[in-house]
Amino acid sequence: MSDDGEKGAPTASTGNSGRNPWRFLPVAFVGLGLGLGYAFGFQDYLSLGFLAEQRDALKAFVESNLVLSAVSFLVIYTLAVAFSFPAASILTIFGGFLFGWVLGSVLVAIAATIGATLVFLATRSAFGGFLRARVSGVVKRLADGFRDNAFGYLFVIRLAPIFPFFVVNIAAALFDISLARFFAATFLGILPGTVAYAYLGQGVDSVLVAAREAGREAEISDLVTPEITFAFLLLAGVAAIPTIVSQLRRRG
Template sequence: MSNKATSLHERLIRLAPVGILVLGLAVGYALGLEKYLSLGYLAEQRQAMRAYVDGNAVWSALLFVGAYILAVAFSFPAASVLTIFGGFLFGWLLGGALVAVGATIGASILFLATRSAFGSFLRQRVDGVVKKLADGFRKNAFSYLFVIRLAPVFPFFVVNIAAALFDISLGRFVAATFLGILPGTFAYAYLGQGVDSVLVAAQAAGREAQISDLVTREITIAFFTLAVVALIPTVVKQVRQRRGGV
């Protein structure tokens, strides 16, 4: 086999995981799976779903974690809704724990697939400001990623992909992701535990419940406050390093 053919074969192997994830996302939309990941579907099936969970606790938990892993790995936009599902079906504590595990595993799969396919290719071609940003991010990878996870300003899947391109180690990615999403995860799971009254009210009003019916301004402010507080040590460290280098 020639060097050119070998190089092409290796490139295809690197791209295969990302190709599978993209294909899975396309198949999911083609099958209309998004309709099952909505508060409207939860409103219609809440009694049947809760009855199934009550009768099959362990199996239901495993199915839920598996579904969450797939949704995150394939970048299906359903994290908030699924977290609410978890709180409604399993309670805020167990539901939040299941979500944290599923989200971290799913995010890690996407992270590894992206890093394998594009990480080294892009890192060899960045320069200037982008390279300085990447180097700074790499040196404080855990702190920066932890802060980004605390305050979900960017879509979850975007952060998973960006982290892979900035050459963060898998261990730091997993730790920062798991710990960073815990406050928001348990907050949404807690909202899900009490979502029944919101679903009933929305049905009575002849409309479908929305995430905005549950998330208050106070909760959003709390997330950003947590992120700011978590960022302070990193900022102080950077200031001290710059002063020391002068």
């Protein structure tokens, strides 16, 4: 078969999948879940103010029902990420406060990776192939570079929380990245930030008390210092070095 014939086959397949309305079902389900969550006020429970009000009751429940609490937290976190609620940081702080930084980090890393993977699969099934078949020029070169170094690029993006977590989940699906690479880069990339935020959550009591005495609601910015943010950026910069060197060698 000629090269033209080989290139033509994927195009036809893409065209058929583009006419399949069922491919939008997973992403429609995500949108529905996000809408229902906001409609029922789920966002009201994702704040340090709620944690300040309910911290004694939550702590008591976890101490009496550790396994049930851990499983419930795992499910809630997974659903929050899967439905793209912008609440990863606050839920990670919750995890550290309720379960300690070690168990909290483990639960968050597992739940966040599973939830992110579900969003990735939903977005890829709906738009991934359709958009990849139509990009050209600079965007296509960017997509090709991302595909060739998918793990390295995604790993660096996950290390430095510059972009919202749910945005990265969606954006990654628009490039040709394998599921295994997405899963591994996400799990490993979020570990440093997960441990840091869970550790902050473990000591959040003093921040909550200080905010209450000041007559205001505590915010994440009260916990995250400029030094921590700089450390994340520095870590991401170091992790990006192998990928940058690899790109320079190819161009040379």
